[in-house]
Amino acid sequence: MSSIKIECVTKDGCRIGESPVWDEKESALLFVDITGRKVCRWSSVTKQVQAIPVDAPVSSIAHRKSGDYVITLGTRFAGLKWKEQQVTIITEIDKDKPNNRFNDGKVDPAGRYFAGTMAEETRPAVLERHQGSLYTLFSDLSVVKHFDQVDISNGLDWSLDHKTFFYIDSLSYSVDAFDYDLQTGKIDNRRSVYRLEKEESIPDGMCIDTEGKLWVACYDGGRVIRLDPETGKSLKRVDCNPLDKTTSCCFGGKDYSEMYVTSASDGMDEEWLSRQPQAGRIFKITGLGVKGIPPYPFAG
Ligand SMILES: O=C(O)[C@H](O)[C@@H](O)[C@H](O)[C@H](O)CO
Numbered sequence: 001m002s003s004i005k006i007e008c009v010t011k012d013g014c015r016i017g018e019s020p021v022w023d024e025k026e027s028a029l030l031f032v033d034i035t036g037r038k039v040c041r042w043s044s045v046t047k048q049v050q051a052i053p054v055d056a057p058v059s060s061i062a063h064r065k066s067g068d069y070v071i072t073l074g075t076r077f078a079g080l081k082w083k084e085q086q087v088t089i090i091t092e093i094d095k096d097k098p099n100n101r102f103n104d105g106k107v108d109p110a111g112r113y114f115a116g117t118m119a120e121e122t123r124p125a126v127l128e129r130h131q132g133s134l135y136t137l138f139s140d141l142s143v144v145k146h147f148d149q150v151d152i153s154n155g156l157d158w159s160l161d162h163k164t165f166f167y168i169d170s171l172s173y174s175v176d177a178f179d180y181d182l183q184t185g186k187i188d189n190r191r192s193v194y195r196l197e198k199e200e201s202i203p204d205g206m207c208i209d210t211e212g213k214l215w216v217a218c219y220d221g222g223r224v225i226r227l228d229p230e231t232g233k234s235l236k237r238v239d240c241n242p243l244d245k246t247t248s249c250c251f252g253g254k255d256y257s258e259m260y261v262t263s264a265s266d267g268m269d270e271e272w273l274s275r276q277p278q279a280g281r282i283f284k285i286t287g288l289g290v291k292g293i294p295p296y297p298f299a300g
């Protein structure tokens with residue numbers, strides 16, 4: 001029997017840590033600090049974080065086939081060259097919505113970058129409703145909008161057979177599934193596969209494991225939960241004490257057997273922060289007894 005262990009691996013807290021992505025080549029964890037406007041890389045070798053400041057809220061990061069990375073920055077998709085610390089804008093969306101920004105994003109198994117938007121929050125989970133949309137950036141750098149009316153576009157991943165796309169609009173408190181066409185990148189037939197109790201917490205970032213089960217970080221719930229999208233049942237709950245604002249999770253490390261969890265501190269007052277001084281840092285969970293899959297690189 002493996003026993004679950006949770007440790008904090010970084011020294012500085014993010015305002016909103018998000019989009020953890022394992023970087024095999026660097027043995028490092030990539031993540032962003034959205035409102036802190038930083039792209040970060042924590043080396044599992046040196047245990048140090050390198051941070052690149054950017055000029056807008058940065059909400060997700062992914063690998064790029066040609067090397068380096070792609071990010072969602074404000075309402076733009078952009079390339080990021082790490083060594084040169086150089087950001088190159090690829091394209092802009094939601095031009096008619098100046099109060100919007102991108103939120104979570106992830107690359108599909110065919111190399112397309114999916115990312116959704118939301119209105120800027122006045123405080124956590126408080127924002128103008130239905131302003132967001134879900135987009136895909138294709139390898140030819142063209143963009144399509146899948147749907148609008150989104151509140152907080154969040155966690156996303158694909159089933160192991162690539163036939164289903166999973167998606168979270170946080171304020172719906174639901175994990176949704178769509179039929180997925182890997183050839184075209186089209187999504188269809190939206191339905192809910194799991195509903196969270198409102199008191200439970202807000203579903204945020206998400207990743208899939210090698211058994212096809214979904215792991216969802218629960219914002220204000222201080223936990224990640226493991227769900228079976230086939231049965232709609234919750235299988236496991238891992239509490240990340242003392243931490244309330246768990247935002248996202250991914251598998252990484254050797255063989256993708258470790259889970260990395262990002263967290264936030266925005267919206268916490270002094271008293272709250274004094275009880276949770278590690279809010280905003282990165283946590284590593286070992287002993288889950290299950291592995292994840294490597295992240296896909298953007299093909300463009
Ligand atoms: O991390 C994110 O995805 C959002 O950008 C955050 O702002 C929170 O998750 C949100 O407030 C909770 O719903």
Ligand SMILES: [Zn+2]
Binds near residue numbers: 103154247
């Ligand atoms: Zn999120």
